[in-house]
Amino acid sequence: TAEAGVQRAFDDVRTRLGQSTDPYIRERLSDLQDLSNRLLLRLTGRAAADPSSLPDDMIVVARDMGPAELLDYDRTRLRGVVLEEGSALSHVAIVARALDIPVVGRAPDVLSRIEAGDPIVVDGDNAQVLVRPAEDILQTVHAAIDARAERRRKYMALRDFPSATRDQARISLNMNAGLLIDMQHLDETGADGVGLYRTEIPFMVRSEFPDVDAQAWLYGRVLDLADGKPVTFRTLDVGGDKVLPYLGAFGDDNPAMGWRAIRIGLDRPAMLRRQLRALILAANGRPLSVMFPMIAEVAELLSARHLLALELDRAKRRGQAVPEQLRVGVMFEVPALAWQLDSLLPHVDFVSVGTNDLLQFLYAADRGNSRLAGRYDSLSPALLRLLHFVVGKVRPAGVDIAVCGEMAGRPVEALALLAIGVRTLSMSPGAIGPVKAMIRSLDLNDAVGFMNSALTQPDRPLRETLRLFAADHSIEI
Structure with a gap:
């Protein structure tokens, strides 16, 4: 049969x-x-x-x-x-x-x-x-859920308080989003804006590639719901484990390092140009921030910027409104870009660190491989020294730098990021309350001095050292 x-x-x-x-x-x-x-x-x-x-x-x-x-x-x-x-x-x-x-x-x-x-x-x-937990276990679980709800109420009470350290260093807290329904959290959390809007998620749930009008409507609604707060749109980042159902898998032997993200956009420029056209239409004269993912060479950014310039020229010729302010940035997730910063920085307005991919590329460890999960700590001196180097290059050049990976949404990791010079974080909405609580209990000068010393110590993860520092200084983590 x-x-x-x-x-x-x-x-x-x-x-x-x-x-x-x-x-x-x-x-x-x-x-x-x-x-x-x-x-x-x-x-x-x-x-x-x-x-x-x-x-x-x-x-x-x-x-x-x-x-x-x-x-x-x-x-x-x-x-x-x-x-x-x-x-x-x-x-x-x-x-x-x-x-x-x-x-x-x-x-x-x-x-x-x-x-x-x-x-x-x-x-x-x-x-x-x-x-199939026993009744006494369920009672303990319900108590833990109640305690978690109480913590959330406490975090919600911080919504209207400034995200500033005890020594008055202002930290910008933004949220990551990927669906229209996520935008309701912008007001609920008091986030400064959307530091990462994942444009690929709506593509992944459709049966066919959305046309320019469909994309423009979606991005326009995102900007409407943001109500004047900044939104950073990351261009299509598919490949790896993010497959478009109407394109299928690409058959890469190592998909995480294969044909994905900006590589697809540059090899299929019509696809990227349609998305950029839709973003310009959606902005309709409003400020627009566009971020290109997985840039490994400056030439890739310049090629992407060229496509963006073509779409801006097209809009002007047609009498369409162009963004009153256009900010262009890159995701820093490929380590090779660290040694090209002098050439890169004159061409960008901001750099956003994607720590999830950066960690897997730095350690050659597939983040989707369950056997390697947890093997390499995001608070390892190697990663923190690399980020410290990047921050030291980017900020003096007058270019904004943010972190939008998972590190930004965990209080201990966020503490480390602030201590090496990061001042803008973007995270899932539920993480904003805990991170803000940490920030408001932190004396940043103390943390900077501690981190400068810690990074000179023998190579071992700093997680436990940071926890002890937080406990000694009454930092809420």
Whole structure:
């Protein structure tokens, strides 16, 4: 039968790929499993479960998941995600945290241990999954949830207070976003603006590439909802584990370092020009900030800026309004760019550090590989010294520098970033309260002096050292 043929084909491919030592190849088994399941459902005449018909207070347990798949579920009912694979820095985990959904990855054999309908507790903060917990455990969990809610109320009370240290250093706190619904958090959190708008997320949930008018409407709504607060739009950053369903995977052996982000935009300039055209239309004379991702050479930025200039000229010829102020920046995530800063800085208005990719490229460690998760600390002297070097180059040149990776949203890491000279942070909305509380309890001069000394010490992660410093100085982390 056709069903048997599909199953035999999948079993054969699974046997061959399962012998591979390449983590990426092995992870593709989950894609093939999903394809096989969908084919079998179609052949047998059974319908796949409709995510919108699933129950309230649900937790999704899966082998793996992409960010677009996560968005299939009703976020008002989805309470958590548990994955056998993946890591804290995978894109699905980042999107889940932005949606305030706890996610735990690297849970081996969890699918074989959990039945549909089982009560589960997902503790994303501590990477724990409790299956069929006893009543006394549930009471403890509910107490922890109540305590968390109380902390959130305390953080909300800080909303209208300035984000300034005890010695009056002003720190700009911004939020990361990727969907229109995220924009409501701009007012709720009191964020200064949107430091990173991920334009690829709306592309990932569509069945076809959106045209210029559809993109312009979306970006215009983002600017409307921002109500005058600055928004930094990152151009399309797909590839790796962010696949557009209408383009498919690109077949790269190492997708994280393959054909992705600005490389796609420059090789397919019509795609990038349509997006830039839409951004100019959406601005309609308002200020516009555009950020190009994964720039590895200055020549790539210059090529991208050339395409932007062509679109600005096109708008002027047609009598369309152009941005009253245009800011152009880059994501610093490829380490090679650190040694090109003298050539880069005259061509940019700002630099935004993407610490997630920077960490994986610096240590040659795939951030989606569960075997490497946690092996290299974001508070390692190597990364902090690199960032300290970059800040020391960028700020004296009169160019703004921000951090928009996951480091910015964790109080201990944020403390380290401030101590090496960063003054602008962008993070998921839920992280703004804890980071602001840390900032308002911090004497920045003390932290700078401590960090200058710590970075000269033997190479070992500074996480515990920073925690002790915070405890000694009553810094809220």
